[in-house]
Amino acid sequence: MIPNWLLQRAYLTPHKIALSFGDEKWTFVQLKDRALTLARKLSANDLNEGDRIALLGPSNAEMVFVIHACMLAGLEIVMLNSRLTEKEIAWQLDDSGASAVLVFDGLENNVAQSNVQTLLFSKVKESAEEPIELQEQWESDRTLTIMYTSGTTGFPKGVRQTVGNHVSSALSSVLNLGLAEDDVWLCAMPLFHISGFSILARSVLYGMEVRLYEKFDAIQAAKEIQTGTVTRMSVVALTLDKILRELEKKDAVAHLSFKTMLAGGGPVPVDYLDRAQNRKIPVLQTYGMTETSSQTATLAASDAIRKIGSAGKPLFFNQIKIKDANNAGDKGEVLIRGPHVTPGYIGRFIELDPLEDGWLPTGDIGYFDEEGYLYIVDRRADLIISGGENIYPAEIENVLAAHPGILEVGVCGQEHAEWGSVPIAFIVASGSLEVDELTAFCEERLARYKVPKVFRFVDQLPRNASNKLLRRELKEWTGLK
Amino acid sequence: MIPNWLLQRAYLTPHKIALSFGDEKWTFVQLKDRALTLARKLSANDLNEGDRIALLGPSNAEMVFVIHACMLAGLEIVMLNSRLTEKEIAWQLDDSGASAVLVFDGLENNVAQSNVQTLLFSKVKESAEEPIELQEQWESDRTLTIMYTSGTTGFPKGVRQTVGNHVSSALSSVLNLGLAEDDVWLCAMPLFHISGFSILARSVLYGMEVRLYEKFDAIQAAKEIQTGTVTRMSVVALTLDKILRELEKKDAVAHLSFKTMLAGGGPVPVDYLDRAQNRKIPVLQTYGMTETSSQTATLAASDAIRKIGSAGKPLFFNQIKIKDANNAGDKGEVLIRGPHVTPGYIGRFIELDPLEDGWLPTGDIGYFDEEGYLYIVDRRADLIISGGENIYPAEIENVLAAHPGILEVGVCGQEHAEWGSVPIAFIVASGSLEVDELTAFCEERLARYKVPKVFRFVDQLPRNASNKLLRRELKEWTGLK
Numbered sequence: 001m002i003p004n005w006l007l008q009r010a011y012l013t014p015h016k017i018a019l020s021f022g023d024e025k026w027t028f029v030q031l032k033d034r035a036l037t038l039a040r041k042l043s044a045n046d047l048n049e050g051d052r053i054a055l056l057g058p059s060n061a062e063m064v065f066v067i068h069a070c071m072l073a074g075l076e077i078v079m080l081n082s083r084l085t086e087k088e089i090a091w092q093l094d095d096s097g098a099s100a101v102l103v104f105d106g107l108e109n110n111v112a113q114s115n116v117q118t119l120l121f122s123k124v125k126e127s128a129e130e131p132i133e134l135q136e137q138w139e140s141d142r143t144l145t146i147m148y149t150s151g152t153t154g155f156p157k158g159v160r161q162t163v164g165n166h167v168s169s170a171l172s173s174v175l176n177l178g179l180a181e182d183d184v185w186l187c188a189m190p191l192f193h194i195s196g197f198s199i200l201a202r203s204v205l206y207g208m209e210v211r212l213y214e215k216f217d218a219i220q221a222a223k224e225i226q227t228g229t230v231t232r233m234s235v236v237a238l239t240l241d242k243i244l245r246e247l248e249k250k251d252a253v254a255h256l257s258f259k260t261m262l263a264g265g266g267p268v269p270v271d272y273l274d275r276a277q278n279r280k281i282p283v284l285q286t287y288g289m290t291e292t293s294s295q296t297a298t299l300a301a302s303d304a305i306r307k308i309g310s311a312g313k314p315l316f317f318n319q320i321k322i323k324d325a326n327n328a329g330d331k332g333e334v335l336i337r338g339p340h341v342t343p344g345y346i347g348r349f350i351e352l353d354p355l356e357d358g359w360l361p362t363g364d365i366g367y368f369d370e371e372g373y374l375y376i377v378d379r380r381a382d383l384i385i386s387g388g389e390n391i392y393p394a395e396i397e398n399v400l401a402a403h404p405g406i407l408e409v410g411v412c413g414q415e416h417a418e419w420g421s422v423p424i425a426f427i428v429a430s431g432s433l434e435v436d437e438l439t440a441f442c443e444e445r446l447a448r449y450k451v452p453k454v455f456r457f458v459d460q461l462p463r464n465a466s467n468k469l470l471r472r473e474l475k476e477w478t479g480l481k
Numbered sequence: 482m483i484p485n486w487l488l489q490r491a492y493l494t495p496h497k498i499a500l501s502f503g504d505e506k507w508t509f510v511q512l513k514d515r516a517l518t519l520a521r522k523l524s525a526n527d528l529n530e531g532d533r534i535a536l537l538g539p540s541n542a543e544m545v546f547v548i549h550a551c552m553l554a555g556l557e558i559v560m561l562n563s564r565l566t567e568k569e570i571a572w573q574l575d576d577s578g579a580s581a582v583l584v585f586d587g588l589e590n591n592v593a594q595s596n597v598q599t600l601l602f603s604k605v606k607e608s609a610e611e612p613i614e615l616q617e618q619w620e621s622d623r624t625l626t627i628m629y630t631s632g633t634t635g636f637p638k639g640v641r642q643t644v645g646n647h648v649s650s651a652l653s654s655v656l657n658l659g660l661a662e663d664d665v666w667l668c669a670m671p672l673f674h675i676s677g678f679s680i681l682a683r684s685v686l687y688g689m690e691v692r693l694y695e696k697f698d699a700i701q702a703a704k705e706i707q708t709g710t711v712t713r714m715s716v717v718a719l720t721l722d723k724i725l726r727e728l729e730k731k732d733a734v735a736h737l738s739f740k741t742m743l744a745g746g747g748p749v750p751v752d753y754l755d756r757a758q759n760r761k762i763p764v765l766q767t768y769g770m771t772e773t774s775s776q777t778a779t780l781a782a783s784d785a786i787r788k789i790g791s792a793g794k795p796l797f798f799n800q801i802k803i804k805d806a807n808n809a810g811d812k813g814e815v816l817i818r819g820p821h822v823t824p825g826y827i828g829r830f831i832e833l834d835p836l837e838d839g840w841l842p843t844g845d846i847g848y849f850d851e852e853g854y855l856y857i858v859d860r861r862a863d864l865i866i867s868g869g870e871n872i873y874p875a876e877i878e879n880v881l882a883a884h885p886g887i888l889e890v891g892v893c894g895q896e897h898a899e900w901g902s903v904p905i906a907f908i909v910a911s912g913s914l915e916v917d918e919l920t921a922f923c924e925e926r927l928a929r930y931k932v933p934k935v936f937r938f939v940d941q942l943p944r945n946a947s948n949k950l951l952r953r954e955l956k957e958w959t960g961l962k
Contacts, residue, residue: 001820003798011853012794013781016903136800171652175687178660181783205797206656300494302662313493315482316686319617372492 001137002163005070005204006032013207021061021212028207031068038069040129043284047100049074049133052146054093056080057104057121059191064200066102066121067191071144073132078146078158079192082107083465088156090114092148093320095347096158106302140164146346147194147290158346159290159354161194166201168339169293172315173198176298177260177284179206186230188213188221188239190465195234195264200295201341216467222246225281228255236265237272237401238408238467240283244275253280260297262286265468269401273308287311287376290359291342296320297374310373311366313336314338320374322367331377333358336368359405365392380470384413384421389449391423393471397454399445400425405433409454410461412471414478424478425452426461433457482618483644486685487549489511498690501665502542509688512549519550521610526600528581530614531554533627535574537561537592538585538602540672541695545681547583548672552625559627559639560673563588564946569637571595573629576828577639604783621645627827628675628771639827640835642675646774647682649820653796657779658713658741658765660687663818667711669694669702669720671946676715676745679775697948703727707764709736717746718882720887721764725756726770734761743767743779746949748855750882754789768792768857772823772841777801778855791854792847795819801855802840803848812858815847816840846873855916863952865894865902869905870930872904873951877933880926881906886914891942892933893952895959906933907942914938 009018014029026034046104047053053075056065068320070077078096090113091103102124103110103280111118142163148156185203187210189196203210211230213220222243224230235243240263247253256470261276264286278282286298297320299312314320318338325332341360344360345352354360365377378392385391393411400409427433435455442451462473487509490499495510507515528534534556538544551558559577561570572595574582581598583605584591592599623644629637666684668691670677684691692711694701701722704713716724721744728734742757745767756762767779778801780793795801799819806813822841826833835841846864847857859873864873874892881890889909894902908914916936923932943954 003800008797012797014852174655174660178662179655180659180661316489319484371495463743 002140003137004135005201006035006070006072007134007136009207015206017209018203019061019064019210019212021064021214026061028204031065034065035068035072037129038065038124039073039132041124041127042069042073042075042102043130044127045100045124047073047075049135051099052076052078052097054080054096054098054101054116055192056082056101056107058082058087058214058295059187059189059196059212061212062121063104063191064210064212067197068204069202072134074135075141076146077144078148079197081148081192081332081465082110082189084110086110086113092156092158095156096146097347099342099348110204113394126291134385138163140167141301141343145197147192147197149290155348157352159342160344160346161290161293161342165293165340166198167205168317169198169295169363170202170205172317172338172340173202173295173298174206176295176300178263179208180231182257183232183259184211184230186211186213186221186224186233188216189234193349193466194288194290194294199234206439217241218242218246222250222252225254225258226250226252231257232260232262234262234264236467237263237268238463238469240268240276241272241408242473244272244279244281247279247281248275253265258282260284262295264288264295265466268309269398270309271398271402271439273304277305282390283372285311287364287374289362291319291354291362292338293340293342296336296338296340299373303373307369307371307373309375311376312374313372314374315340323361325367328370328372331365331366331367333380334362334364334374334376336362379471382412384423386413386416386421386423386449387419393423396423396425396442396446396450399442400427400438402442403438405429405431408461410469410471410474412474412478414454414475416453422453423450424456426456426458426474426477427462429457469479483621483648484618485553485616486619486682487516487553488615488617490685490688494688495674497688499684500545500691500693502695504695505542505563507542509685512951513544513553515546516549516553518610519546519605520554520613522605523550523554523556523583524611524613525608526581526605528554528556530616531557532580533557533559533560533578535582535597536673537563537570537582537588539563539695540668540670540677540693542693543602544585544672545691545693548678548681549685553615555616557624557627559629559836560678560759562629562671562673562946563591565591567591567594573637573639576637577627578828588699609657619644622824626678626853628664628673628678630771635934636785638830638833640771640823641825641827642771642774642823645820646823647679648686650679650774650776651683651686653798653819653821654683654776654779655687656797657776657781658743660689661712661740663738664713665690665692665711666694667694667702667705667714669697670715674947675769675771675775676947680715693830697723699723699727703731703733706735706739707731707733709738712738713741713743715743715745717948718744718749719944719950721749721757722753725753725760725762725774728760729756729763733825734759739763743776745769745776746947749790751790752879752883754785754923754925758786766790766792768845768855770843772835772843773799773817773819773824774821777817777819777821780854784854788850788852788854791850792857794853795855796821804842806848809851809853810848812848813844814861815843815845815857816856817843826857860952863893865904867894867897867902867904867930872931874904877904877906877923877927877931880923881908883918884919884922886910886912889942890952891952891955894954895935895956897934900930903934905935907937907939907955907958909941910938 010032018028018031088444093114187199288295323333414424416422461468491513497508499512527731533900574595769776804814895905897903943951
């Protein structure tokens with residue numbers, strides 16, 4: 001049994017700041033009051049203990065109130081990605097079997113294709129309040145959230161994340177990152193992704209302030225990191241780069257109190273890590289996914305330099321191994337075990353066991369070095385096999401990201417009659433670039449078969465709401481003119 | 482399932498300092514190597530997975546190696562109090578059903594009355610090593626340690642403390658106290674008490690250094706607190722007072738990096754808290770016991786001044802309530818629930834359920850104030866009922882402790898023909914004191930019926946190995962001339 005998060009937290013540290021958004025701040029007891037009022041209004045809309053509700057809206061303060069309201073009311077929350085198409089949303093709503101979908105005003109059209117009952121947020125707020133019975137304690141295996149896998153590969157599956165999953169993730173994280181009385185975590189990740197939601201979970205479990213942005217804002221984030229109003233932040237490579245550029249413009253460095261830049265969603269180019277070091281930003285590369293309720297491995301600050309590029313070691317309560325690997329350096333699929341791993345899916349995949357022999361197969365390729373540090377090489381689905389050689393797109397991206405004229409780069413395989421597949425690079429350039437020069441740049445740094453056969457200049461790369469590169473979509477581009 | 486503590490920790494942060502004792506230091510991987518060697522030697526002495534072993538020895542580095550060796554070997558450890566009499570030890574060994582007792586050299590005579598197989602530590606160290614099979618993961622309900630309740634009241638019962646108990650205690654604690662990369666916890670508590678053992682558990686779970694003293698040393702502790710070589714420490718009122726006296730002598734204050742003085746084992750006199758504040762020592766009063774694997778409630782640093790004298794609020798995963806209390810301020814027996822509460826006893830009390838309706842009755846009297854802060858008034862067994870009035874010894878002790886001529890004070894009830902019982906005070910004075918003056922001092926500050934009817938001057942007070950006052954023994958003194 002785990003205490004009801006917000007009830008317990010509002011009891012323990014009622015007057016600590018729980019949330020800040022724009023110029024507004026809420027303490028934990030204020031957050032509880034907001035959430036409780038909304039929970040009673042949800043009850044008036046026939047949503048009660050054990051029901052499943054889908055949420056569609058922006059990642060703002062009201063969404064935080066709604067999420068906590070649903071948890072207080074004992075609802076299972078299907079977190080819908082607000083960037084999905086109508087069709088995708090209708091599919092997920094249908095698959096999830098949600099009793100209703102709560103839609104923030106202005107997004108009504110996005111659920112028009114669905115048959116599920118729609119509750120407009122402004123209407124819910126106007127509802128009367130009906131008394132609800134609060135659970136003081138939660139079962140550890142209660143499903144708290146359901147997130148459809150981001151769809152960077154394959155078919156979307158509704159992943160169950162239990163109270164125990166979220167709690168063990170947050171606790172493992174605190175043993176890894178530490179915790180101080182004055183910690184403030186900057187959340188510029190969507191709350192419907194585990195990267196964002198896990199920050200809310202840490203907030204109530206730790207009694208820590210979340211500084212929430214509705215959208216990522218490099219200028220504002222750089223300013224807060226420089227002045228010390230935030231001490232931790234979650235990023236992906238792209239957003240890290242943008243913050244670094246802001247700091248570099250002003251020749252500024254992070255405030256002494258800034259402790260952790262948690263970088264997930266794929267490998268961070270070595271060049272970015274060097275630049276972050278110059279800006280006094282401790283970047284901790286992390287490796288996690290929806291199925292593991294966030295972080296599963298993280299590179300400790302003390303190893304950041306020595307093991308640059310590694311995803312570190314598993315967090316204390318987790319275990320990681322490489323399938324069929326016998327020795328350090330052997331590459332293979334990454335397998336994960338621990339209390340943070342999902343017990344399973346809902347909907348169409350409800351019968352699918354996420355585990356094989358007790359381990360979660362991730363579809364990612366990685367290896368351990370001699371000291372037991374994990375290196376994620378690439379997603380197995382993204383592997384380019386060219387003339388029998390394995391090529392990892394991230395390796396090529398790392399090289400090109402260091403080129404001064406390149407802002408962003410994504411690499412994938414393109415079908416090729418002779419080699420099966422060859423690498424192709426999509427580039428967002430800061431000015432004009434010559435293909436010959438790029439080829440030469442790569443040839444100096446990569447084996448010949450790894451050098452992209454094609455360079456395409458584009459205005460932007462396909463990314464999901466967490467700014468994670470969508471290589472699957474990139475692959476579709478290879479077929480376009 | 483929980484990862485084998487030391488294996489996982491030695492993998493995650495092999496080169497961090499795990500332990501320092503005197504001038505020596507050991508990293509986690511060195512600690513593992515030491516423990517593993519000893520575990521193999523225990524195996525050569527026929528101690529294997531699932532067996533129960535009793536340990537009798539000082540709280541030194543070798544004891545830490547032995548404790549970890551036993552955990553690696555999968556043994557259940559009965560932690561024997563080295564200050565017990567031969568008879569008491571024989572009773573506990575018999576009750577515990579231990580396969581063997583490992584005795585440090587020089588303490589052989591203390592187990593002479595027992596029939597349990599004795600292993601002398603020096604002999605074990607000379608044994609050959611036999612290979613053992615290490616468990617990578619532990620069941621959460623595995624019994625790790627057994628501690629006989631300190632015996633401040635009633636009959637000693639062997640309390641089971643599981644992996645899950647210790648882990649949830651350490652995790653709750655970290656959410657309460659925070660954690661920094663450079664934390665060092667000074668352990669001057671006996672390792673056979675939960676106050677000491679819990680520091681070892683935190684060390685492996687957090688990856689934190691333990692600075693171990695075989696015996697409490699006020700001069701050395703004050704020095705380390707002043708220079709910042711330690712950042713946290715566990716004390717009882719008496720040892721806190723001694724450290725304060727050392728700092729006061731030199732007009733010194735704690736180093737800025739010193740974060741937590743965790744004060745348990747009974748209420749700390751208000752006067753000590755004021756003095757600690759002057760020495761810049763953040764005292765966090767805590768409330769816990771063997772049956773809850775250490776801390777169950779703690780007063781946060783931010784509340785230390787405002788709620789002086791309170792034991793704070795429950796830690797995040799715990800719950801506390803007052804039996805039959807309806808309102809704030811209602812006094813009654815303190816009841817505890819949570820993952821840190823023992824599943825039960827061994828030996829003679831194996832059938833005794835420690836819980837009543839799911840809650841652990843503590844035998845302590847307390848109340849919650851309007852804001853939900855817990856105040857422990859006294860142990861129920863120590864309550865003095867005088868002419869129908871409840872008198873809490875601690876209240877009187879608090880008053881007398883503030884008297885400049887008093888070093889230590891213990892109060893208990895003495896049988897009285899007219900009143901049933903009356904308070905009597907035992908005093909360790911720094912010089913000569915007049916009874917009349919003490920009576921007047923009390924009369925100014927306490928209701929008449931609470932003023933001790935007798936003051937007895939003694940050289941020292943009866944205390945257990947954690948320096949906790951033994952009021953039961955004090956009570957026996959009241960019968961003596």
